[in-house]
Amino acid sequence: MDALTIHEAAQTTGWSPRMLRYIERIGLVEPARSSAGYRLYGPPELQRLRTLRELLDRFGVGLTEVGFALRLRRDAQLRGAVEAWFEATAQRPEHVPADDWLHWEQDKHQKLLAAVQRPPHLMETG
Amino acid sequence: MDALTIHEAAQTTGWSPRMLRYIERIGLVEPARSSAGYRLYGPPELQRLRTLRELLDRFGVGLTEVGFALRLRRDAQLRGAVEAWFEATAQRPEHVPADDWLHWEQDKHQKLLAAVQRPPHLMETG
DNA sequence: CGAACCTTACCAAAGCTATGTCAAGGTTTG
DNA sequence: CAAACCTTGACATAGCTTTGGTAAGGTTCG
Numbered sequence: 001m002d003a004l005t006i007h008e009a010a011q012t013t014g015w016s017p018r019m020l021r022y023i024e025r026i027g028l029v030e031p032a033r034s035s036a037g038y039r040l041y042g043p044p045e046l047q048r049l050r051t052l053r054e055l056l057d058r059f060g061v062g063l064t065e066v067g068f069a070l071r072l073r074r075d076a077q078l079r080g081a082v083e084a085w086f087e088a089t090a091q092r093p094e095h096v097p098a099d100d101w102l103h104w105e106q107d108k109h110q111k112l113l114a115a116v117q118r119p120p121h122l123m124e125t126g
Numbered sequence: 127m128d129a130l131t132i133h134e135a136a137q138t139t140g141w142s143p144r145m146l147r148y149i150e151r152i153g154l155v156e157p158a159r160s161s162a163g164y165r166l167y168g169p170p171e172l173q174r175l176r177t178l179r180e181l182l183d184r185f186g187v188g189l190t191e192v193g194f195a196l197r198l199r200r201d202a203q204l205r206g207a208v209e210a211w212f213e214a215t216a217q218r219p220e221h222v223p224a225d226d227w228l229h230w231e232q233d234k235h236q237k238l239l240a241a242v243q244r245p246p247h248l249m250e251t252g
Numbered sequence: 253c254g255a256a257c258c259t260t261a262c263c264a265a266a267g268c269t270a271t272g273t274c275a276a277g278g279t280t281t282g
Numbered sequence: 283c284a285a286a287c288c289t290t291g292a293c294a295t296a297g298c299t300t301t302g303g304t305a306a307g308g309t310t311c312g
Contacts, residue, residue: 055208063270064269
């Protein structure tokens with residue numbers, strides 16, 4: 001048998017059972033379940049848990065932040081919107097005359113956010 | 127004159143002056159400064175502030191999370207490490223026999239994290 | 253000079269994060 | 283069936299986020 005219960009998994013990964021449940025809720029490591037609902041941690045999950053700890057420690061990030069990164073990679077709209085915001089945040093190109101600052105910026109933002117809000121194939125007039 | 131002081135910027139963007147300073151500390155919108163140190167918000171900054179609010183409201187994310195996204199896009203090591211972790215989190219391919227689970231996973235993680243730890247040379251010159 | 257701005261720095265409170273613990277109840281197994 | 287697990291849910295707490303003040307002091311301008 002190569003699947004551990006939550007206490008055993010906690011043992012070998014250094015997390016507490018409590019935290020394993022928390023990490024699961026965040027969506028970072030979701031173990032399989034036995035027919036009775038017991039969490040079953042296989043080698044992949046155990047490895048992910050160890051590496052997760054290393055990641056947090058090395059970069060001083062929190063679980064929530066990794067959770068947000070997960071959300072970013074799963075939710076294309078969110079990812080698009082965040083990227084759009086950062087793109088718009090980039091420096092104004094030299095060739096845009098000062099008078100057009102506002103237009104250029106507004107336009108860019110509106111286009112990007114609108115695109116994210118209403119994906120092309122769902123476009124309707126209005 | 128197309129640069130507003132912090133109170134004026136607060137007025138037109140709906141943020142409080144307090145929050146504009148906070149947003150600056152997080153690194154999301156960093157206005158220029160006058161010779162005396164006064165923050166000067168130009169049209170681009172004002173637009174970013176408005177769009178930022180929209181982004182937060184629409185997706186229910188927090189400033190810290192957008193701040194983390196910023197960190198992700200600026201810190202190639204962090205980005206690499208997070209991506210490595212997610213890649214390793216992907217499902218084990220069918221063709222890897224059960225006996226090799228552990229090796230496969232460990233190897234993958236170690237390679238990815240090592241690569242991130244010892245970056246080649248072309249880090250983005252932020 | 254003085255009013256009305258601005259700056260940084262510190263105190264505060266409501267809310268969330270990360271973590272523990274305990275309770276009520278199901279599962280496994282000797 | 284009882285010990286020793288497991289489950290979810292709730293209460294608790296130290297610390298950080300978010301946001302608002304307030305204080306001490308510089309800047310602008312009439």
